Amino acid sequence: MTTMQESVAEQVIDHLVSAIESTPLCSEPYSHFYLDQAFPDAVFRQMLELLPAPAAFGGDNPRKHTRDDGLITRNVLSVSPPALAALPEEQKIFWNEIGAALISPRLKDAVFAKLARDLSRRFNIPAEQLTTIPAYPKPALVKDLGGYEIAPHKDTRSKIVTMQFYLPADFTKAHLGTAVYKVDWLQPKVLLSPRNRFKKVKQFSFQPNSGYGFAVGSKSWHGRETVPMASGERNSLMLIYYAEPGKGW
Secondary structure (H helix, E strand, O other): OOOOHHHHHHHHHHHHHHHHHHHHOOOOOOEEEEEOOOOHHHHHHHHHHHOOHHHOEEOOOOOOOOOOOOOOOOOEEEOOHHHHHHHHHHHHHHHHHHHHHOHHHHHHHHHHHOOOOOOHHHHOEEEEEEHHOOOEEEEEEEEEEEOOOOEOOOOOEEEEEEEEEEOOOOOOOOOOOOOOEEEOOOOOHHHHHHHHEEEEEOOOOOOOOOEEHHHHHHOOOOOEEOOOOOOEEEEEEEEEEEEOOOOOO
């Protein structure tokens, strides 16, 4: 591995840890944070330039994410050496470096420390012991298409922390970010259906080089309303910390 390749991973780790440590934590309705400068500018430009072709991705849960015309609206590519092996050399080298950074124990410690309040509650241990929790980070590139949607959900208990970094080239898709919800049974429309119990608290901006993270728990409701058909690709990079090694992409 060359010095240049090592510096990409180290730059990403240093920048992400610093960004996470310095960004404010939002505690309601559950612990989460939003980064508006997640990666070094030069690295983010490389991400856009070296984004793998659509053919490199595979359908994610086609039964759930297939449009009436047969097009799968969510496609993924694991950022791991086996999954990246078939990419052109420059892409393979670069994304392996990004993957190495995202599974770094140092990054995991920074993320867990930021979300310590909810994680300590979930695992019933003091914040200083969170580093002892087994966690298995799984990064993946995600490509959503028009028609993609996912109703408010908490994520399964197999996940400990969910993170998503947004990879648009400009601000024209800022309205396509993930929404944060809380349950509000007092809304009048609940009388029509219990599905109407969710109240949108905020929506993350789907802007270049941004991202969010949250601790998975009993209140971590989030989702995405239907992406308009004319929106084109909605590219992002997911990083999920699983409780078991066999879970994830």
